[in-house]
Amino acid sequence: MRYPIVAGTFYSSDKTQLRDSITSLLSKRVTDAKINSVGAIFVPNGKYSETAELMGGAYAELFGLAQNTTFVIIGPNTLKRGKPVAISQEDWITPLGKVEYDKNFAELIKQHSTFAEFDDFAHMYEPSIEIQLPFIQNLVDSPKMVAISVRMSNMSIVYDLVNAIQVAASLYRKNIIVIAACDFITRDDGFSAEMETNKYIEMFRICQESDFDNFANLLDKSNGFSNYSVFLIPLLLMLRQKFSPLVVGKKVVKTGVKEQARSYLSVVYYK
Numbered sequence: 001m002r003y004p005i006v007a008g009t010f011y012s013s014d015k016t017q018l019r020d021s022i023t024s025l026l027s028k029r030v031t032d033a034k035i036n037s038v039g040a041i042f043v044p045n046g047k048y049s050e051t052a053e054l055m056g057g058a059y060a061e062l063f064g065l066a067q068n069t070t071f072v073i074i075g076p077n078t079l080k081r082g083k084p085v086a087i088s089q090e091d092w093i094t095p096l097g098k099v100e101y102d103k104n105f106a107e108l109i110k111q112h113s114t115f116a117e118f119d120d121f122a123h124m125y126e127p128s129i130e131i132q133l134p135f136i137q138n139l140v141d142s143p144k145m146v147a148i149s150v151r152m153s154n155m156s157i158v159y160d161l162v163n164a165i166q167v168a169a170s171l172y173r174k175n176i177i178v179i180a181a182c183d184f185i186t187r188d189d190g191f192s193a194e195m196e197t198n199k200y201i202e203m204f205r206i207c208q209e210s211d212f213d214n215f216a217n218l219l220d221k222s223n224g225f226s227n228y229s230v231f232l233i234p235l236l237l238m239l240r241q242k243f244s245p246l247v248v249g250k251k252v253v254k255t256g257v258k259e260q261a262r263s264y265l266s267v268v269y270y271k
Contacts, residue, residue, distance in 0.1 A: 002090040002120065006127040011048040011134060015095045021048075022138045025056025031248050035270045038062055039243045040178035040234035044264035045075060045128035050253050054266040057248040059135045061268045066175045070102045070144045071136050072109075072165060074180045074234075075128030076227035077151035082122025085115040085157060088147040090123075092130065096137040102144040105176070108168035109146060114160050122149040128181040136179075153228045155216055162237045178237060182230035183262050184250075185222070190261035193252050196224060197263040201247055209239040238269035245269055 007013040012021065041058040044051035077086065087106050092099045110116045123129065129147045136143045150157060169176050185200070187193035200219070207215050212235070219228040235245070249266040 002088060002092045002123060004094050004130055005125055006130060007095055009047070010127050010131050013095050018095055018134055019138065021052070022056070022134055025052060026060050026135075026138060028056065029060045030057040031061070031246065033246055033270070035061055035268070038177065038268055038270050039241055040180070040238050040269040042180045042182075042231060042234055042265060042267040043132065044266065045131070045181045045183055046264060048131070050251070051264055054249040054251055054264055055135060058266045058268050059139065061248070061270065062139055062177065065140055065177070067140050067142075069140055069175045069177055070105050070146065072146045072148065072176055072178045073129045073132055074148045074150060074161075074178070074230055075126060076182050076230050077122050077126060077149040078226065079125055080151055081124070082149070082151075083117040083119040084151045085113070085117065085161065086119035086122035086149040087116055088120050088123045088149070089118050090120055092133060092145070092147065094130070094133045094137065096134050099133050099137065100142065100144045102146050105168055105172050105174070106146045108171055109164045112167040113164035115157050116148070116161065116164060122151070123147060132179055132181055150227060150229050153220065153225060158216070158229050158232045158236060161233050162240070165237060166240070178234050180230045180234045183226045184231070184265040185224040185263045186226060186255065187224055187261060189259045190252050190254065193261040193263045196222065197250060197252065197265065201250070201265070204235060205245055205247070207235070207239065209236070212236055212239060234269060243269040243271055
C-alpha cells in the first residue's frame with residue numbers, strides 16, 4: 001500500500017474539505033469547445049495552492065467517463081531513485097480512500113515495453129502522481145490506475161512507452177485515460193518563461209505526427225524542461241489517434257530561487 005506523502009502540504013488532508021474543493025473545481029468548465037471524447041490530459045505537478053485551478057480545468061473535461069475506466073498516470077522521477085521507467089504495483093491511498101492498482105493492464109504494458117519495470121521505490125517520495133488521485137476519485141467510483149514514474153528525458157523511452165500503452169490498450173479492450181503530470185518550462189525570469197511557454201504552445205497546437213521528431217528535438221535543445229518525456233508521451237499517443245490538443249490554462253510562478261520562474265500548463269486531448 002502506498003500511503004500519501006503530501007496530504008496536508010500539497011493538498012488538504014481533510015476529507016470533506018478536499019472533496020468539496022475539487023467538486024467545486026470540476027463544476028467549472030473553462031472552455032466552450034465541443035468535446036465528444038478525451039483520450040489524455042497533461043496537468044501540472046505542484047501544490048494545489050498554485051495549480052488546482054489549472055488541474056480542475058483539464059479534469060472538468062473528463063465528464064461521462066465509464067466507471068471501469070483505468071487511468072494511466074505518468075509522472076517525473078525528480079529524485080532519480082529506482083528504475084528509469086518504474087511501474088508501481090501497489091494500491092494508493094489518499095484522504096478520499098483507495099485507488100486500486102490495475103494489475104492486468106500494468107502487466108501488459110511491462111510485457112510490451114523494453115524499459116518499464118515494476119518498482120515501487122521510485123514512487124515512494126514523488127508527489128506528481130499522488131496529487132492527481134483526489135481528482136480521479138471525484139470522477140469515478142472505485143478508480144483503477146497504473147502509475148508510471150519516468151526518470152529522464154529520452155526519446156527512446158517516449159516511443160517505447162507509447163507503443164506499449166497502445167498495444168496494451170488494444171489487447172485489454174477497456175477504456176483508458178492517460179494523465180501526464182509535470183512542470184512545463186523553467187527559466188531565469190518570468191518573462192522568459194512566459195515567452196518560451198507561448199512559443200511551444202503554438203508549435204504543438206499545430207504539430208502533426210510527421211512533425212513530432214523535429215518538435216521533440218527542439219524541446220531537447222531548450223534545456224528548460226525538467227522532464228520532456230512526460231510531456232511528449234501523451235502528445236505522441238494522441239497524435240497517433242487523431243486527437244487534438246486544447247490548452248485550457250497556463251500559469252507562470254516564481255520558484256523562490258532568485259528571479260527564476262516556472263510555467264505550468266493544462267492540456268486536454270480531445271475529439
